[in-house]
Amino acid sequence: MSSVADETRARLLKVAGPLFAQHGFRDTGVKTICDAADCNVAAVNYHFHSKQDFYGAVLAEAHQNAFAMRPMPRASVGTPAAALTAWLWWWMESMLHPGRPEWLQTLMAREMAFPTPALDQMVKRSIRPIYNELTAIVRRLLPRGSRLTVVRDCVHSVIGQVLVYKHAAPVLHRLSAMPTYQRGGLARLVANVVTFSLAGIAAIAAQKPSSRSKKIRR
Amino acid sequence: MSSVADETRARLLKVAGPLFAQHGFRDTGVKTICDAADCNVAAVNYHFHSKQDFYGAVLAEAHQNAFAMRPMPRASVGTPAAALTAWLWWWMESMLHPGRPEWLQTLMAREMAFPTPALDQMVKRSIRPIYNELTAIVRRLLPRGSRLTVVRDCVHSVIGQVLVYKHAAPVLHRLSAMPTYQRGGLARLVANVVTFSLAGIAAIAAQKPSSRSKKIRR
DNA sequence: CAAGAAGTCAAATGGCGATTTGAAATCGGC
DNA sequence: GCCGATTTCAAATCGCCATTTGACTTCTTG
Numbered sequence: 001m002s003s004v005a006d007e008t009r010a011r012l013l014k015v016a017g018p019l020f021a022q023h024g025f026r027d028t029g030v031k032t033i034c035d036a037a038d039c040n041v042a043a044v045n046y047h048f049h050s051k052q053d054f055y056g057a058v059l060a061e062a063h064q065n066a067f068a069m070r071p072m073p074r075a076s077v078g079t080p081a082a083a084l085t086a087w088l089w090w091w092m093e094s095m096l097h098p099g100r101p102e103w104l105q106t107l108m109a110r111e112m113a114f115p116t117p118a119l120d121q122m123v124k125r126s127i128r129p130i131y132n133e134l135t136a137i138v139r140r141l142l143p144r145g146s147r148l149t150v151v152r153d154c155v156h157s158v159i160g161q162v163l164v165y166k167h168a169a170p171v172l173h174r175l176s177a178m179p180t181y182q183r184g185g186l187a188r189l190v191a192n193v194v195t196f197s198l199a200g201i202a203a204i205a206a207q208k209p210s211s212r213s214k215k216i217r218r
Numbered sequence: 219m220s221s222v223a224d225e226t227r228a229r230l231l232k233v234a235g236p237l238f239a240q241h242g243f244r245d246t247g248v249k250t251i252c253d254a255a256d257c258n259v260a261a262v263n264y265h266f267h268s269k270q271d272f273y274g275a276v277l278a279e280a281h282q283n284a285f286a287m288r289p290m291p292r293a294s295v296g297t298p299a300a301a302l303t304a305w306l307w308w309w310m311e312s313m314l315h316p317g318r319p320e321w322l323q324t325l326m327a328r329e330m331a332f333p334t335p336a337l338d339q340m341v342k343r344s345i346r347p348i349y350n351e352l353t354a355i356v357r358r359l360l361p362r363g364s365r366l367t368v369v370r371d372c373v374h375s376v377i378g379q380v381l382v383y384k385h386a387a388p389v390l391h392r393l394s395a396m397p398t399y400q401r402g403g404l405a406r407l408v409a410n411v412v413t414f415s416l417a418g419i420a421a422i423a424a425q426k427p428s429s430r431s432k433k434i435r436r
Numbered sequence: 437c438a439a440g441a442a443g444t445c446a447a448a449t450g451g452c453g454a455t456t457t458g459a460a461a462t463c464g465g466c
Numbered sequence: 467g468c469c470g471a472t473t474t475c476a477a478a479t480c481g482c483c484a485t486t487t488g489a490c491t492t493c494t495t496g
Contacts, residue, residue, distance in 0.1 A: 156395070160379040160383075161375045200413070201414070
């Protein structure tokens with residue numbers, strides 16, 4: 001409980017996020033982190049028990065900083081369509097905005113596709129609330145008695161449209177297809193995803209008047 | 219050029235795919251692979267130059283087996299909507315079908331999110347043709363003079379809806395939201411993605427009569 | 437069937453990276 | 467300004483893993 005003591009502790013936490021995000025947990029050496037934080041290799045094992053525990057602390061810290069100063073909008077705002085629009089603006093800006101703590105979203109994306117023991121905690125703390133909120137919004141856009149599987153399909157379709165820019169980023173770069181998130185770029189992208197999603201959900205809703213139905217092609 | 223000689227070579231190639239898919243390149247030891255293939259650790263360095271080259275050979279092999287016996291439908295079939303439907307059936311069955319060489323898609327997904335030096339080759343050989351084909355289909359669903367960025371947004375929205383089931387699988391499992399790909403499950407999922415995508419693209423098309431336009435909300 | 441080529445093997449090598457250690461330095465309260 | 471506790475440091479340790487080595491076995495071919 002000293003003042004100067006855990007100054008390096010804080011320095012480690014601050015410096016590690018971007019590094020883990022860029023190279024992943026396995027490919028980021030303790031040596032590298034400590035060099036960046038300008039301290040000895042033993043520091044991470046002294047202040048945190050192990051590299052794995054340290055990684056967990058970084059994730060927790062990042063979660064605090066990100067979701068505290070940028071709270072998720074609740075579903076109760078206006079019409080269902082307005083709610084989805086507002087929510088998508090919030091989430092896509094959180095996930096894709098190039099500014100500030102950009103690496104947190106990258107870390108989450110990384111953890112999603114390549115789980116470490118820290119994923120369970122992250123799902124409970126960060127991901128499940130987001131998922132539940134979107135599910136609630138989508139449910140209001142669908143007919144009353146829609147099957148759970150259909151609701152989920154729509155939720156996943158919305159999520160996928162956003163996550164693709166994180167999970168397939170290396171490929172999109174190689175295809176020269178990575179959008180620029182500058183001023184206009186991100187806004188245009190969000191608007192398109194909103195339009196696309198609202199129309200998509202509406203089509204699913206129209207297809208199932210309420211009860212069960214056979215597959216509809218045409 | 220012997221007969222019994224490269225029998226173990228073939229055995230290594232056959233056995234490594236699932237292992238790499240399950241644990242990733244870094245976390246799959248040569249020891250593990252050779253145990254599974256029932257041969258000595260030196261084999262992989264004898265038949266292929268290094269572990270990295272061996273991995274490249276596994277990817278190439280997998281590509282052959284997968285896309286040779288399941289060719290991609292060309293865009294020229296019928297109406298644009300029919301083309302997208304046919305193409306999505308092909309791609310989603312290739313990506314999500316639980317049967318046979320399931321691990322190839324998992325390997326591709328892995329490579330997308332966590333590139334190794336083998337990604338460049340994979341993009342050129344496997345991914346770019348797929349991407350170009352879908353782009354051609356989507357372009358026919360949009361107005362003549364649509365901007366390239368808009369076409370791309372739609373392509374990515376379609377891709378994302380499918381990839382999410384690969385890239386976010388660990389999370390979806392923890393959310394109890396992973397769909398079952400049994401008999402009816404996959405068909406229903408594909409049908410929903412088709413409906414969702416066609417409506418989404420139509421909405422984007424309707425929104426931009428052809429020239430430029432300001433952001434359209436609500 | 438001989439002899440060389442090709443393949444297999446157990447054991448060694450070498451490097452990398454997380455963790456530990458024990459001594460030195462710094463801090464906090466008195 | 468001193469003493470015990472906390473924090474830092476350079477060096478050692480330890481385990482893991484890809485790769486090499488050199489002897490041994492198995493093929494091929496004339």
